[in-house]
Amino acid sequence: MQINKKYYHTIWVKENSSSVIEIIDQRYLPFEFRVVELKTLKDAFVAIKEMLVRGAPLIGVTAAYGMYLGMLDLKKSENIDQEIRKIGDYLESSRPTAVNLRYAVELIIEKTKSVKDINQKISVALQTANELKEKEIENCRLIGENGLSLIEKISKAKKGDTVNILTHCNAGWLACVDYGTATAPIYLAHKKGIKLHVWVDETRPRNQGARLTAFELGQEGIDHTIIADNTGGLLMQKGMVDLVIVGSDRTSANGDVANKIGTYLKALAAHDNNIPFYVALPLSTIDFNMTDGVKQIPIEQRDENEVRFIDGWLDNKINNVRIVPENSKAANYGFDVTPAKYVTALITEKGVCKANKQDIEKLK
Numbered sequence: 001m002q003i004n005k006k007y008y009h010t011i012w013v014k015e016n017s018s019s020v021i022e023i024i025d026q027r028y029l030p031f032e033f034r035v036v037e038l039k040t041l042k043d044a045f046v047a048i049k050e051m052l053v054r055g056a057p058l059i060g061v062t063a064a065y066g067m068y069l070g071m072l073d074l075k076k077s078e079n080i081d082q083e084i085r086k087i088g089d090y091l092e093s094s095r096p097t098a099v100n101l102r103y104a105v106e107l108i109i110e111k112t113k114s115v116k117d118i119n120q121k122i123s124v125a126l127q128t129a130n131e132l133k134e135k136e137i138e139n140c141r142l143i144g145e146n147g148l149s150l151i152e153k154i155s156k157a158k159k160g161d162t163v164n165i166l167t168h169c170n171a172g173w174l175a176c177v178d179y180g181t182a183t184a185p186i187y188l189a190h191k192k193g194i195k196l197h198v199w200v201d202e203t204r205p206r207n208q209g210a211r212l213t214a215f216e217l218g219q220e221g222i223d224h225t226i227i228a229d230n231t232g233g234l235l236m237q238k239g240m241v242d243l244v245i246v247g248s249d250r251t252s253a254n255g256d257v258a259n260k261i262g263t264y265l266k267a268l269a270a271h272d273n274n275i276p277f278y279v280a281l282p283l284s285t286i287d288f289n290m291t292d293g294v295k296q297i298p299i300e301q302r303d304e305n306e307v308r309f310i311d312g313w314l315d316n317k318i319n320n321v322r323i324v325p326e327n328s329k330a331a332n333y334g335f336d337v338t339p340a341k342y343v344t345a346l347i348t349e350k351g352v353c354k355a356n357k358q359d360i361e362k363l364k
């Protein structure tokens with residue numbers, strides 16, 4: 001998608017330098033546009049952990065390139081596959097909730113097992129990371145096509161009146177490689193000329209909605225309004241939301257959906273107001289081995305200072321200021337899990353399906 005009318009992906013191999021991966025450092029958006037080079041396994045680990053990159057599909061693709069960067073430093077050894085496994089374990093320890101991370105690591109391990117020579121393994125790893133990147137782009141495009149018909153239907157029922165969509169966090173192209181998951185149907189609907197407007201939850205504490213979703217929707221010329229996180233319920237009661245679309249960091253085989261903290265409360269409000277609540281996600285976000293997401297999905301807890309302090313733009317630079325009493329502590333749970341019963345349907349690259357075990361199994 002575009003930034004200042006130029007097309008970007010969120011991650012790419014540096015031109016003429018295949019041992020360097022470039023990313024957009026999302027910690028500075030929307031205030032500054034900075035591209036950062038990843039040259040080592042540690043660089044990739046830090047990029048994921050410190051959230052230079054974030055969002056489940058992008059975490060996965062970064063991890064795939066991280067495996068490749070780690071393998072570049074491997075010397076010839078007897079236990080090369082064991083070393084590759086160690087690289088994978090290290091990367092997997094960077095963030096616990098998004099299952100795309102494990103998916104990508106396992107994919108590289110699986111593909112590189114079949115060749116013996118280290119140089120061949122390295123080139124297979126790079127090729128696999130590139131293929132995963134392309135696949136995630138195509139997945140998001142297909143999610144967009146599959147979700148578009150849902151928006152079209154509502155637009156028709158409203159006789160062409162503006163369709164109001166509420167979204168939480170950033171499940172946009174910045175969380176993926178291109179298009180996004182929750183935003184893909186929105187971008188395609190906009191392109192088709194359907195009148196729409198997006199309510200953007202600010203998404204405390206890191207404000208991925210206010211900072212990233214608002215930024216990318218603005219860059220694409222899509223009408224949107226940022227709301228404080230607790231506003232959605234009121235808007236739904238007043239008939240100002242036609243549907244909710246969110247992304248997911250991990251969805252279990254029974255259809256429970258982990259997504260950014262606060263998603264669950266939006267699902268409850270949508271349920272109470274008979275508003276469709278859709279979750280857009282690629283199959284790489286489904287944990288087919290997990291039977292009960294509410295009980296089993298690991299919830300990341302992050303630094304309390306992400307709650308106690310906030311970033312803002314002042315005097316031509318980003319400032320980080322404390323917004324709570326000096327000695328008050330804070331808790332920072334990154335995600336929550338919405339039980340499947342509150343999910344109207346999942347929008348995937350393979351089609352729209354009910355959030356239950358039988359229908360999810362058929363996607364495989």
Ligand code: MRU
Nearest residue numbers: 054055056169171175247248260
């Ligand atoms: O902590 P983040 O910014 O990585 O969390 C991102 C989200 O919760 C997204 O909604 C989710 O990854 C879906 S991304 C397409």
